[in-house]
Amino acid sequence: MGKTIPEQPFASRAKDDRSTAHNSSYNERNDAIIKAATMLIARDGYEKASMRAVAAEAGVSPASMYHYFDGKEAMLFTILFRAFSGLESNLRMKTHLIEDPLEQMRIMIAEHVMFFANDMDGLKLCSHELDSMRGKAYEELHRIRRSYYHHTREIVNNLVKKYNLKVCDSHVATMSLFSSLNWLYRWYDPHTSSRSPAVLGKLFFEQFIGGLTGSELLQQDNGEET
Amino acid sequence: MGKTIPEQPFASRAKDDRSTAHNSSYNERNDAIIKAATMLIARDGYEKASMRAVAAEAGVSPASMYHYFDGKEAMLFTILFRAFSGLESNLRMKTHLIEDPLEQMRIMIAEHVMFFANDMDGLKLCSHELDSMRGKAYEELHRIRRSYYHHTREIVNNLVKKYNLKVCDSHVATMSLFSSLNWLYRWYDPHTSSRSPAVLGKLFFEQFIGGLTGSELLQQDNGEET
DNA sequence: ATAATTGTCGAACGCCCGTTCGGGTGTTTG
DNA sequence: CAAACACCCGAACGGGCGTTCGACAATTAT
Incomplete structure (x- = not known):
């Protein structure tokens, strides 16, 4: 029993x-x-x-x-475990020898999109079905997920530090990045789309960095509203 | 029958x-x-x-x-219909008399976050359970959803035109925005978080505009890679 | 007052679910 | 050769599901 x-x-x-x-x-x-x-x-x-x-x-x-x-449930666990730990270990491996956080960020985004393109269903389950797990199995998966988040968050923090960005909220910025990546399964199919995973990763990277550094369009009257 | x-x-x-x-x-x-x-x-x-x-x-x-x-299924349809059409009609109403696309964009994001804060469960279902619908019911909901997307996409297009932004891909930009908004239910609880919906909307707005306008960090060697 | 309509629910129907049981095959091991 | 083991499956069990039925109260219309 x-x-x-x-x-x-x-x-x-x-x-x-x-x-x-x-x-x-x-x-x-x-x-x-x-x-x-x-x-x-x-x-x-x-x-x-x-x-x-x-x-x-x-x-x-x-x-x-x-x-x-x-x-x-054990079957779903195996699927999610493989996907989550593959994602996490791949990120660790690919950023291990890189020093510039900007390059680390570029790699993280590109690798995530590639990973998605190679296992769309698996990553969809990571986004959609994690809540179907309960107890220790859920905790183990959540632990890997959090590790992936922390790794990414650390890159963001180093990015902000190195380039003296005046980012207001790096948690929200990181969550927005994950949003873009995790929402992919809702609209992007690399086999159908005209955009290759590499191109999409580049777009995401540029958007994210632009979002971190801010825009001159918003400099006019910052600080109050009626 | x-x-x-x-x-x-x-x-x-x-x-x-x-x-x-x-x-x-x-x-x-x-x-x-x-x-x-x-x-x-x-x-x-x-x-x-x-x-x-x-x-x-x-x-x-x-x-x-x-x-x-x-x-x-009819019960779920009612829930989704109310949420989707509320979101869509609210956006139409609030941006109707505004001319500046930048201001329209600010309003769209702020209103969406407010709408989420007022009906978290409803908007979670919009993101998570739309696929549970089939046939004509699905099509009707999808139609409203697409209308909401088109309205937002139009704002983005006007934004790009008015401010001469060299945005590469406004579809990807719009989808990234929706990603951030639709992913909210995964991590944000306005009743618990230290960030108010208004603050969060402002952060999203700034990130999105920054992502559209790009960053000087990326100007160095654009065009090729080994 | 009487008929019609609306709201309510206990009980049941038929179906599909995750899972188990018991007994079959082959294949390896002594 | 016999025992042990890995592998496989038809059949069944117990239970939960969405839904329907038929009868009973409450309200409204005539």
């Missing part, structure tokens, strides 16, 4: 960590289930996407699903 | 338009249901929020719900 929440430090594994075994058929099926679940949950939402539908899409029986995952 | 989708021009009414009648108890119950449904769907999501739970929250029996709404 108590199968739904694994015991100790929580990780991205499925039911057991068979990733070291030389059994390839297991991992193939596992990935097929993850892929089917990601697509269907992105399309229909977590509650509406049924285990039966995921099983049919993945080509297995509903009962076999429980060979690979403890349950529906 | 065919009760779920009303026949002709679709409107924000419940089952019948009893708003002209002098029966106050009917409208009170109706509003109580809408209020309960908005809260519960915002908290649990459309699929997870059950008619039984909404009925209990509103203080009626599950069966009585169907005196006021044709079904669950």
Whole structure:
């Protein structure tokens, strides 16, 4: 009993960590289930996407699903964990050796957009279905998410410091940036749009930096209103 | 048969338009249901929020719900219709007599944030649950949403024209603005935050205008990269 | 007073859900 | 060769869902 929440430090594994075994058929099926679940949950939402539908899409029986995952929630956890930690570790890796915060910022935005373009459904779930998780699983995902936020926020702070920007509220600025990135799944499809992910990242970067540095259009009567 | 989708021009009414009648108890119950449904769907999501739970929250029996709404989807439609059309008509009203697009933009952002602060759950549903609608109901809501977008986009275009901004992509700029506004429900609570809606609107406005006009930080080597 | 309409609800219907059970296959291990 | 194990699934369980039905009160119209 108590199968739904694994015991100790929580990780991205499925039911057991068979990733070291030389059994390839297991991992193939596992990935097929993850892929089917990601697509269907992105399309229909977590509650509406049924285990039966995921099983049919993945080509297995509903009962076999429980060979690979403890349950529906554990399945969603695996999807979100992979996406969130991939995003976070990629950011850490790509900005590690860069010193200029402006360049770090450019990389962060470009990498996030690229990451989205490569896994639209996965990142949609990160934005849309995180609240479907409860308890320790939610906390673990939220921890990674917060780490990603802190990393970005630190870049913003260094940016403000280095270039002496008179930014009023770096929290709001950072949240606005995340808004643009997380809202992508609502309107942007790299396979359809005329804008490439690289171009879009550049636009976001310029907008964000412009938003941080302010505009001369607003210099006229700053300070009061009737 | 065919009760779920009303026949002709679709409107924000419940089952019948009893708003002209002098029966106050009917409208009170109706509003109580809408209020309960908005809260519960915002908290649990459309699929997870059950008619039984909404009925209990509103203080009626599950069966009585169907005196006021044709079904669950019609109930959500009413909520979304009120929020969307309120947002849209308010924008039209407030910018109608203003000529300067800069001032129009300031008003649009400030009004949207105010609107959110006054109906957080409603606007959360607009962002989160629109996809739960199907068919004609979805199309009607989408039409209002698009009208709101077009109105805003027009302001942006006039802004660019009047002040000779060299903005690269006004669609991306407008979507970024909507991102910031629609993402509010994820992190901002006017009752808890130290920032008032007015302050937040001002910050958004400044960021957006700064993002449109660009930054001198980026002037160095624009045009190529290795 | 009587008929018609409106509002209310307990009970139930039929459906789909996540999940489990028990028993099948193969395949590896001693 | 037999035991152990990984894998797979048809069938079922218990429960919650949206919705409907039919009867009963309350109000309004005639």
